[in-house]
Amino acid sequence: KxxxxxxxxxxxxxxxxxxxxxxxxxxxxxxxxxxxxxxxxxxxxxxxxxxxxxxxxxxxxxxxxxxxxxxxxxxxxxxxxxxxxxxxxxxxxxxxxxxxxxxxxxxxxxxxxxxxxxxxxxxxxxxxxxxxxxxxxxxxxxxxxxxIYDMTQAVEDGATKPIYYENRVMNLGLDEGLLEQIDDKYEELALQAAEEDIAKSKKELSRLESVLGSEAVIDTLCKDIVKHYENERAHLLTGKALIVAYNRNIGMKIYEKILELRSSWEEKVRVVMTGSNNDPEGWRDIIGGKDHRKELAYRFKDNDDPFKIAIVVDMWLTGFDAPSLATMYVYKPMRGHGLVQAIARVNRVFEDKEGGLVVDYIGIAKALRDAMNDYTVRDKRNFSNPDIREQIYPKFKEKLEVCRNEFLYGLDYSDIFRDDVEDRVRSDLITEGVNHIYRFNDEMQKSFKKESYILRQAHSLCSSITTVDEQRAASYIEAVRIGVSRIKESGRLSLKEINKQIEELLEHSIRSEGVINLFSDLDMEFSLFDEKFLNEIMGMKQKNLAVELMHKLLREEIQLRSRRDIVKSEEFSERLKRVMDSYRKNQIANARSLDQLLQEYHEAEGLGEVREDREEYTAGGKYPLGLNEIIGDLITMARDMVQADREGKDTGLTEEELSFYHALTFKDSIEEFYEDEELVEMAKELTRNLKEKETIDWQHKASGRARMRTVVRRLLSKYNYPPKEMKGALEIVLKQCEHWSERRVS
Incomplete structure (x- = not known):
């Protein structure tokens, strides 16, 4: 205004x-x-x-x-x-x-x-x-x-992700003097305006290109990129990566060498650059024209497309957004705003993305620091040194220690570090880890998931510089986190899906060659109402895991039943809540009694910290008093669900009629007033009348609800239902009517 x-x-x-x-x-x-x-x-x-x-x-x-x-x-x-x-x-x-x-x-x-x-x-x-x-x-x-909307603010607002840097120049074995010479020449080019000076610098750079583009250097470069990509980046997010080449000629050499090393990568790796009339024969088919480049851009942004690695020189370094792109391999000197704009390709926001990683093969660290001179003071402070060795690796080690000492203390998973460990043993160790975390209360479980998730994000950026044991420990903790999280999540449980995710994770870290089965004691094809499955649950060694698994399965089944039978679903929901409340209290009591027991023991013996003997106590597999009884209660509930369905079949009622029968018999003492045959007949007639009288969305309109209430009241009045003593019985029946109608519409 x-x-x-x-x-x-x-x-x-x-x-x-x-x-x-x-x-x-x-x-x-x-x-x-x-x-x-x-x-x-x-x-x-x-x-x-x-x-x-x-x-x-x-x-x-x-x-x-x-x-x-x-x-x-x-x-x-x-x-x-x-x-x-x-x-x-x-x-x-x-x-x-x-x-x-x-x-x-x-x-x-x-x-x-x-x-x-x-x-x-x-x-x-x-x-x-x-x-x-x-x-x-x-x-x-x-x-x-x-x-000024600076990088610090953008990251805080969630508009962009931070960018991190990994130096792999030394892996090429290039002479440091050569790299300094290249850097100096590019700085001269940036400052020069006279055409003859630029031409002279470019001529000198062409001599340097003969070294950077030599067969031996390209071979070393591509082997290192392939190794780094396969081990650290291919399985991260969608596996999208850019390789920024020194020039078009070297870009083509990189492309040809990568396909020589990995012949199966023809669909995975593509060259994105403009063509020229002077290009060697064969380049045109690889480079293509404008329409081909448009198609490649579309495919690269498609997270499910097999095209994962783009080799570029200048294209896509400005104005190109592919949010899942998280890795950039740099083999081209860049400076100033051009460098900043180029690396910004990997800072876009994407689900589970901790940040973008720039992998340096040409020595751009100094240029990165210089480029930050034009930014805000806090940007210089926060982003002028993005090296993963200084920014991410310490954070990774900190969170690894937190997860080990705060959450996995007392759990022996040392076999995970062996090269010859069998897949069945590995599966059991992960299952034991999930079971171990479930011994904690909900607050501690949430804390574990938070800390292990931060560990996962840090590991995704610095995995290439971690030790073998650190990688295996982090991957084991991530496998446990997946197991804990997936069972706790809402939605239908798929043990196969959980195992698939863990198997993919371990494929890139612990090197499993076989099939991982987190739930090795259970048959993958199961039914909650299968006696064999229920017996397997009862026999599981990991009792806490058994409770959580049954809790999830029963909760999902109750949710499904609530759409058709409100009375029985509420009844089972209350039962499940009582059992799980008892379980949670046992968790708290067990934790308190353990701490108290150890404290008393240490005071009596004059020993040091309480925590030192916790492992000895927990390693014996002791569980809270009544844990087997809790599992038994959950299994009994599953069997009662089967029995409730069987009763309906015995009375000759359909599923819809049975839900109304349960609504009519909601009050236990109702049978004192009516014979069972009368209640069965009421349920059948009620279902039949509602089908005849229902209109679209009646339950959402006041007039519709009033009309259906009249229909229900008239029908039930024939049977003098409900008795005067049964206040609220009619409301239960009407509520079931609304649920019945909602289900028919859906």
Missing amino acids: LLYKYLKNPTFVIITDRNNLDEQLYGQFARVKDFLRQTPEQAESRENLKEILDGRLANGIFFTTMQKFSESHRPLSTRKDIIVITDEAHRSQYGLREVIKKDGSIQMGMARIIRNSLPNASYIGFTGTPISQEDRDTQEVFGNYID
């Missing part, structure tokens, strides 16, 4: 430097034209831009590329209420001063041309990578910052 009061009816000109960005922004504004109360327009040519702005007195939102402005002695408009908004302001909007060329002519920069065209306009620039150089200074062109 303040802007409107001051500016009245301003004209907005939105300028970009690329056609695709112009189209994108125009489309976004056009979709909200009703909110803007005017229809945006897009300049189609220089002439059209002149027509739009020349002589306009008010209003208008116009989109154009900067190339449509041209030198002129006459401004397009001298109005003061024009606001020029420039996107990607760091890229091309420079040249406020004229430059005298060698031939004596004067070259005018684009910033000066635009300002001569609209001399009294206000200029606002948007950029994610501001530049401060002698001949290119974003603030000189657009003025001081109006507002």
Whole structure:
């Protein structure tokens, strides 16, 4: 409102430097034209831009590329209420001063041309990578910052993810002097403006390329990338990765070498770059044309597509978003805003993504630090040193110790570190781990899941620098976390799915060759009402796991029954709650009694910390008093569900009729007033009448509910139901009617 009061009816000109960005922004504004109360327009040519702005007195939102402005002695408009908004302001909007060329002519920069065209306009620039150089200074062109939304704030808001850095330059065995030489030459290129100086630097760089593109170096590079990808990144999120090559020639060499090492990766690895008439024979089929590149971009963003690794040189390093992309292998010197924009490809938000990882093979660490000079103080503090060895690995070790000492204390899982451990033993160890965590109360279980999840995220970024034992320990803890979490989650339980997830996890860490069966004591194909399965549950060694498994299965079954039989489902729900309340109390009592017992023992013997003897006590497999009885109660409940269904069949009632029978007999003393045959007949007639009288959505309308209540009351009054002593009985029947109708609609 303040802007409107001051500016009245301003004209907005939105300028970009690329056609695709112009189209994108125009489309976004056009979709909200009703909110803007005017229809945006897009300049189609220089002439059209002149027509739009020349002589306009008010209003208008116009989109154009900067190339449509041209030198002129006459401004397009001298109005003061024009606001020029420039996107990607760091890229091309420079040249406020004229430059005298060698031939004596004067070259005018684009910033000066635009300002001569609209001399009294206000200029606002948007950029994610501001530049401060002698001949290119974003603030000189657009003025001081109006507002700063820095990387720290973006990460805190959840708009982006942090980026981490892994140095693998030493794996190539390149001479450090060579890398410094390359870095120096690229810095010279960034600072030079004279064409002959640039040409000289590029000539020197071509000599360096012969080393970087040599067969031996490319072979070492690709072997290391393949090893790192397979062991650390392929199984992470969707496995998407970029390889940034030094140039097109080296990009093709990398592609060919990777396929030589992994011939089955033809669908997995693709080259994304433009072609040239001078390309060697055979390149065209690999590179393709514009439509092919569009298809590759679409496929790379598809998380389920087999295309996982893109080899690029310049393409996709700016303006390309694939949220699941989490890994970038860099074999190309980059500096300044170009480097920052490139690595930002891996900072997009995606489910379970802790951050993006930049793997350096060319020595960009110094360039990264230098690039941060143009950012805020807190960004420099938080992101100027993103090395995983200093930022992530210490966090990983901390959380690993927390999980080991706070949650797995007293559990012997040392066999997990053996190379020759059998798969059955490994499965049992994971199952024991899940059972061990279930001994804790809900609060401690949540704490374990939180700490182990943080461990998992840290491990996803620094796994390549962890020891073998650390990897195995972290993977074991993650397998336990999956087992605990999946059983606790709502939804239908799939033991096969749980085992599949754990098997995939261990495939990349503990190197299992066989099939992992977390629930090795159970048959995978089971029914809650199968006596064989119930006996297997009763015989499980892991009693806490048995309780949680039965709890989940019964809870899901009750939820299913609630849609058809409200009375029985509520009855079983109350029973389940009582049993589980007893179990939770036993957990708390057991923890207290254990601590008290150990404390008394230590005081009597004059020993040290209580915790030292906890392992001796817990290793014996002692369980809370009554745990077997609790499992027995849960199994009895499952059998009672079977019996309830069987009773319905014995009476000759359908499933629908049985649910009404249960509603009618909700009060235990109801049978004192009616013969069972009468109640059966009532249930049948009630079901039949409701089917005849029901209308769509009757239960959601007051008139519909009133009509159906009348139908039910009239029918039940024939049988003098309910007795005067049974207050609330009619409401139960009506509630069952509503549930019955909801189920028929669904």
